[in-house]
Amino acid sequence: MSSAATATASFDQLQSSLASGGAAQVLAQAAQQLRDEKRYHELFEALKMQTRLQLGLPLQTKDNNEGLTEKQRKELEDGLIAACREVGSLLLKQGKIREGYMYLRPVGEPAEARALLADIEADEDNAEELIEVLLHKGVDIGRGFQLMIDQYGTCSSITQYDQSVARRPRSEQQPAARKLLQKVHSDLLGSVKHDIAKQEGANPAGNTLLELIRDREWLFQENAYHIDTTHLASTVRNARVLSDAADLRMALDLTEYGRRLSQQFQYQGDEPFADQYPANALYFQSLLGQNVEEAIAYFEQKAELLDPQYNGTAPLETLVDLLARLNRPAEAIVAGIKIKPKCVQPIGLAPSLVELATQAKQFDAVLAYCKEQGDVLGYAACLAAKGK
Template structure:
């Protein structure tokens, strides 16, 4: 095994270091050295060089005793050194990332609490290809297997960084969907953080993917039966209904064309999405579910006691292409609201669904009134919509007045104080 002592480039840098130190001085020499080490991808030494440069320029000891930023750094210099420390780590992190090594760049950005560069990089599709199991075949099967194992390990590490270590949970979940399929992605959905945007994005991707899988199953069955299928029905994103309308035989004898556990899970999650394309896909899936034989008609939590028909109605309301569909969904949910206040989390679910629908169509004051009546006291972690206070704030001056009333009704003194502060703010005193 070779060691750093065998590296001619490092040996040459060592020889230059002494002479340049005398000619150019410590600061310029260390800057040049750090740049060379970054170019050579010797990142740990590059970071140590930058930190040494910072210490010398700030009048600190060349080597700090135990504790890193500990007792050897005077209070008067500590803030300046911490800034240089963060800047050095950031610089090296960007150098590692620019070299295409996201996995080894992540520890640098995680150290300083700046996940944004990694988050942006993960949005690039090339990271999906980086874990590809397709390798160049050669005459050495052992080498080919080793490359494949390395690619798989790198891909799994990307998933860990993105999803489980929080760099970009939605993208990490999407990697699982793209690489390992629907079953693994549905299982991993519970690992997502309780962030409505993250979960909504992933639920939408799931609906879009499953619709195309269902399209393939329907087309396969129709072709087996000798049916003619128009090109328009084969296109990705096209509605599915033309494939089954007028063909009841597709559902005869308890037939189905997709994994029904995937169908039920995806339809349940679909209302989390705000993406019109995903909502359209979910409507197709719910409509398909209504065509299934009675043994496959599932029930769900309120207000979706009839899983597929109820979701089809609600999803059309969320999509909002048809104003009448919006009003039908609102009326349907209003009929399912319990006598206030709800006595359990389950009883509050129809109110959450209705609030989401109202928010979707910018009826914020109505949503705030609903939340004030039905959702006060529901733990924030159990909400799929903003809190009553947040909705009141979004609803403008009338919402703030509602917030005062809500706080007084529940003797919530901190909330009352916040409401009074808001009601006396200049933008609420017009």
């Protein structure tokens, strides 16, 4: 059948639908035809009209739906969400990533979009759109960041991490930080193994950097290195958001390599990690249950001695956050109250005093502090948390 004949038959079917079932049947028939023809944007409009017809509303309107009852407003919203879900899913199955996500986003269920996108294999044509939705829109940050590494390399990926991922909450940073850590550790491990095999004439035993570089100081002679040293430093810094023991051991392994580099490649970090590799090593060790008291003492000294007017609140917040991560919230409260700067805005690295009080189930010290500071909102939040 020719396209003209097919179109005529479609219109005839719509006419028959009106005669047999009225407006509702017309819209149902139109929606099915649009599905069959994969005209999904128009399908969305048909589904919208179906919803409005069911609610007794004008099929098309430019107003903002004023005058609706709460029940009508809820049913209209549910209908539109269902339309978004159907059309977004169909577009993603068609491989139209950006368009599909445009419809799925209002549904507010990232897991649903993540599952649909998992079925789309990345290639040179769709990689950019996948990175946009998975990474930048936050649908699947781990997969999106891995695609970023695969497509653009480690250097660009680190830049992207520092510019956007690092601004996200810790739980959202972790998948990207893990992918970066795995990539840099794998590349460095392979490079070191290759160098040893080349110099010694046999593949070395050992699965960690520490095992490979121990007793092989010649690996670092004449300012030698086996990976871009700025990449190494950035990866170690970003790994501080991680909490899984395997990740922390891998990050600690990188510090073992980094601290053996020539001094010109041991870049100074921001306080309290100015002495970058030793300080980060101590941090990772404490989270692994090693040298805990030494780490607390080190970061406590940094918090007490560094002036927040020049160094900001990172030294204090690092101490408080570390104590919280070590499941010592009561000590974190004491540290936070004792050293908290009066005129410097926190950067949000550490939990709030109210969060710590809730974790510790000890509220009195925070209530007293808020009262002393005239912090009505903090006092009320702490009191509410205590009463839950």
